[in-house]
Amino acid sequence: MNKLIPSLALVALTFALHGAGARAATPPALLPAALTIHIKDFKFNPTPAKIHVGDRVTFVNDDDEPHTVTAADKSYDSEGLDTSNTWQHVYSKPGTYKYFCELHPYMKAVVVVTPAPAQ
């Protein structure tokens, strides 16, 4: 019988979360990032963005419409970012990374990743 308690608690938690509807959840804490790319007026800014290997980039949706940050080669995907949502990605290899918004595919941008500077 006691085994039911965690299940019921989970159901109650699920109901509570679901009952909250689609209200914005508490956003995850942001880790320090080398660069922030803003999504505003259906554009990624800046582009091309220039960073070094290992840098973390924060993407922020400043638009009224949801957007995604989706790699052209599909190697990463933020999935849906609603207004004010953020998403972070670490670029671990040098290269030129093309990405776009899956919801508005004419929104295209580039991140250029160069080797880390000598210490």
Next chain:
Amino acid sequence: MRRKDFIEHVGWTGAGIAWSLSATGLLGAQRAEAASPFSFVQISDSHIGFTRPENPDVAGTLRKTIEDINALPNQPAFVVHTGDVTHLSKTTEFDDAKQLLGTLRAPLIVLPGEHDVIGSSKNFFANFARTDAPSGWFSFDQGGIHFVSLVNVFNFEIDGKLGQEQIDFVEKDLAAQKKSTPIVVFGHVPLYALYPEWGWTTEDGTKVLALLRRFDAVTVLNGHIHQIIQHTEGNIRFATAAATAYPQPAPGTAAKPGPLKVPDDKLLSVLGYRSVELATGGGTKVTDRALG
């Protein structure tokens, strides 16, 4: 158009005799039992999960839409939802949408919009898959009409693209149809170049439109742009539908597409659904109905 303006409609018997009914509805009441004309309903762009001020209660406006459809004296043969059922393809959004749409009295057909397949089409297929359409597109015959239901939101990097596999399906499917058969096509994104600057077009839509030109009467119904726009090219009539969630600006009238805020007491007048009937002469009669 306001609801009170939608009373007039067309009925007919199996022999094809049509009556224009008066606003009193008296003749309609008498003939409804005898005729029961074939009709279906289109709804679109419900965006369950959307919470912004343009419509903080999209579930409520979808519920109102469903109540209005369920109250129609002649129930439609089916209701087709032409996509963007959800806002962000989340599991909870699909759960809520499916629960609401499950209260329709008429059978339901659902096409995906790009908001239903963010990251993956898995959630969409889990909730609205058809066993006869593993790829998402399909055709069927009902009420003397040949229906073709298309998907133009599956291709990464190009919104509104059908792809060769789907175009081949349409070519083979239409080849078996008579020229006089009324054709109705469903899609989410407009099949023609309505406003490419905002992505309101299907890149390879012209290939399907070329296949449709030999038919006497074709009707293409879609959503995506959250407003009613009718357009005709020869024998092909295009009609985009109002949303059940929120309106968007008319093409080119704003810096960008997106939710359009209207006064709260005007919102229901720009949301709605449409009834479609087979008209005399083989075409369709499309009647858009506002929620308020």
